[in-house]
Amino acid sequence: MSDAVMGRPDESGRFGEFGGRFVPEALVPACLEVEEAFVAAWGDPAFRDEFQRTLQEFGGRPTPVTPLDRLSARLGLRVYAKREDLAHTGSHKLNNVVGQALLTRRMGKRRIIAETGAGQHGVATATAAARFGLACTVFMGEVDTVRQALNVFRMELLGATVVPVRTGSRTLKDAVNEALREWVTCVEDTHYCLGSVMGPHPFPWMVREFQSVIGTEASAQMRDLGVPAPDFVVACVGGGSNAAGIFAGFADGPSRLIGVEARGGSAIVYGAPGILHGMRSLLLQDDHGQITEAESISAGLDYPGIGPEHAYLASTGRAQYYPVGDEEVIDALRLLSEVEGIIPALETAHAIAWLVREAGREVPRGSSVLVNLSGRGDKDVAQVRDILRGEGD
Amino acid sequence: MSDAVMGRPDESGRFGEFGGRFVPEALVPACLEVEEAFVAAWGDPAFRDEFQRTLQEFGGRPTPVTPLDRLSARLGLRVYAKREDLAHTGSHKLNNVVGQALLTRRMGKRRIIAETGAGQHGVATATAAARFGLACTVFMGEVDTVRQALNVFRMELLGATVVPVRTGSRTLKDAVNEALREWVTCVEDTHYCLGSVMGPHPFPWMVREFQSVIGTEASAQMRDLGVPAPDFVVACVGGGSNAAGIFAGFADGPSRLIGVEARGGSAIVYGAPGILHGMRSLLLQDDHGQITEAESISAGLDYPGIGPEHAYLASTGRAQYYPVGDEEVIDALRLLSEVEGIIPALETAHAIAWLVREAGREVPRGSSVLVNLSGRGDKDVAQVRDILRGEGD
Amino acid sequence: MTELERRLRALRDQRRAFVPYLMGGMSPRWLDHLEALVAAGADALEVGLPFSDPMMDGPVIQEAALRALAAGTTIETVATGIAERHLPVPVVVMTYYNVVHHLGLERAASLLSEAGALGTILPDVPLEEIGPWKDASAGPGLATVLLIAPSTPPARVARVAGASEGFVYAAARMAVTGHAEGTGDAQRVVRAIRAVTDTPTYVGIGISTPAHAAATAEWCDGVIVGSALVERVLESDDPAALEHAARPFRAALD
């Protein structure tokens, strides 16, 4: 590993003891091809330019940092939000898929496949595929295709094929399995566009690099706002891509890095080391090493694992991870909506919930805090309404 | 009127023979107060700064201009999109409400009311109210509260009160009536935040000024792209605020300005001069001067009138207005989604539909075209799905 | 001075004016209803022409307008109706601008005048915009009544009151037509109007009971009663019932 706190993983794709590449032999050459292509592309100013230009012209970057004055007054803190909710398609997910779509083209492939839970990564992938003229297939647990029927239609509008996955728990982790199974059959002309900082090497590293645009921008913006090193940098963690992206801008400084997990999906707190989806990381599992299902109000955090770099950052203490419960999350979503006019995604509301709970406790009054507002809540409004009316999960 | 093509209206608030201030005496002082406050604010660099800063920090401006390469190839044109869909809350509506919310505060009022059709302006108003700590009531036709139940909940999440309007056709125009009725009872502490370039003077002018940020940005961006004066500037027109906003950046140049109306709500093509909602403009009406209901697939264009400045621009020929039908609109929405990865609002899809139809006809091959992408289609996805499945209106 | 004003000035010397409002065409027997109001002692009648978007009206008069429109009421049918009945008291037509604008201002003014109306009220046309209508009304001798609201500042009261013909309509409150409790700001408004003009000043908007009318009439020249009576007609098509409801207002004012 390189010297920087969030540097390049070692040769085997490891961050400390986490990471690696645990895939069937059939996929090893494809992973090596991705790694090689990414290393070359990331070192190629022309690729970087096109990546940046696409994120700007098409994706709406840079996203602003918004001082949240009224929330700050409520909490006795100085809170700033990095507004990934304003990126095209409504979350940070676009950063990664733009990078991978450009890489797909560079590798001479013509199709991308992806897994999706709530549909955010699927919509983002379908979007990038449409923009670059790539064919696109998205795997989605059957349960999720029903819960998120509108996102299925959105992907179809964008020209993608959505395949309902009927195996296992029929949710996100099974969609990943199915995407990997599919990839085995079509690596030749197809790239697997993984949606978070997870999976086999080089995905955790590559996705973090694509998402680091969040932290790079935010770091400059916070400097302009006179807070070059906020006391806390807070982000929700499903696989961990938005957190990794914003942490990357502050990891080498003094800011405390905080990842917030859904209590029912907290791999850091309740998980044990294991191997799933190509990586060695912390995983929710039973006594026999069978992966258990995560449970959370938010589909995007319904994942029994966590990206290996987060497992590593937790092990070194450079970042800390805390769980929050569904009720706190709903309250936080309402609070941010009411006092700032920003309806966050349920995933994002986890980060806010932690801040609300810990203001004056873990987060001393007067602290400066940068929250990554990873996505907008439009996708969740129907669910929140049902929950508040007592019809929800 | 001033010399510029889109200048200040005359003393009576008229653009040519359109505009004016046709309100009950009870509201005249309030309109005068708004006019006076707006003139002072608009000439005050501190206000302008805060307006700009809020749009940037909170609203995500500037929105990019995206070259639409794949659509261009399809149509044999060079098409660019001004991306208001990336503004906070998903459309250009935010520009106006931020301006009016700041003005409300400046006038020392503590509450805003607004009308809304599909809910976009209502959500934007509730958003600005939340951000600035103002109380907010939104009037919405009962029919629309049912059709757009999620937007009702969204406004409520943002802390606004939504009042279903049970009079008349129970849609947008009745919501305007009801908001005006309410305003009469509470002008003292309440500002009426009108949602488009309509209503009594100074609203059509003021809203256009707040929206002109679109055209000002786009003009500089098109210059950077090497197309300082695109051959065509195209926008959809309901009341006409997004069109006015983008036209403002190009009206003094050689670009042809095109407004696209829903066929069933085309006040320019099928309307006659009349007085409604405080203004003299072109209105859909029957032989006896009764206002008729507009009919369109898109709630945001379901308005029987048009902003007075558009009636004026049409009368002088500086801008041209064309109707498009619902089917073309659905096709255009699908096309843009599939080839560019941008699902536009149904309103916005009207502008695209005109372009698709007229490419190679009214718009010669090779022309450069700037389309105002006024909003994103997330709000419309369920409706479009139902239509495509044959369950729609 | 307009004919309307001459008549209302003369009336002022006798008693407080009772001016009921009814929506033309709101019931098949609307002309009988007007006559019932006359029988109940109305000094003048305010007759509405329905408009699809009545932004100064509350739910009751909105409903009346809807019924009138559904029944095919137009400016022509109302004009014909009032012309036929030769009503013995002054008739003032109340409508929204688009109705007369669409027909053409001159044509509309002639039509109403020929039907026997003496004045008009256009609540969505303030002083600054009333010129063309006043011009069109001048020839046929129709008075253009203007409203003054509690929010009208003093300097403006002088200008509006000075321009109002027939009478000055003092809005009792910041509200649209309909029920309300209390006398609102009416007395202050009337005082301001009286300070600048001696044109008869009537108070309207929200006057819903005879007692309320009586209290108001203490310090003005007459009251306009709209929704309270329109509601009766919405409930029952019987002109006798309306007359019965209107009489107490007359009595309260005498």
Add this chain to the structure above:
Amino acid sequence: MTELERRLRALRDQRRAFVPYLMGGMSPRWLDHLEALVAAGADALEVGLPFSDPMMDGPVIQEAALRALAAGTTIETVATGIAERHLPVPVVVMTYYNVVHHLGLERAASLLSEAGALGTILPDVPLEEIGPWKDASAGPGLATVLLIAPSTPPARVARVAGASEGFVYAAARMAVTGHAEGTGDAQRVVRAIRAVTDTPTYVGIGISTPAHAAATAEWCDGVIVGSALVERVLESDDPAALEHAARPFRAALD
């Protein structure tokens, strides 16, 4: 050389190996099923340990894993089962890495070895990551079988084949386990393997009929038959039926 390889080399001199696969615990009579396969002429058995997320398996083996897990199958129950039966042919255990990783590599290797297994296949652990498991397996003498895929480039074939113990598992196609038509890229893969090692080379993945097995065995040392037989067990719990289904494979290979 591992015990497994010694036995399979010896077998090679006699006949083409028939290696059926079954999921441990997938039916209450799974041990009887294993014996039925032996009776049908299996030369070795591949026994699966179920994992919740079997990313190299198609629908048939996924279903078998689900049933096994629902029945409470664990590495311990499978180990106990095969230990009890003293199966007369080599047993190779197939599972995913997390199952042995969670128990601890050393403990898992001992457990399996003590149960009588001679080798393991971990399809989600490629050459670069197999070191720790090989180390843990070395003491108890468990062979670690590696896969080679049609996508494995020549230089890599040499390294993987060189590291594979017991036999080399040649994947017939770019696919997960399950039915398939044709022989895929198997022959090319086997040719590449034979060029670099003389370890027995078995072909698996998608071998679903006796004819298919026979055609394949023309140019390799044995075939692994999974889904085609697992499907029988999913359909019927009768070991005789499985034996009946397995016999033609044996026959086709002789």
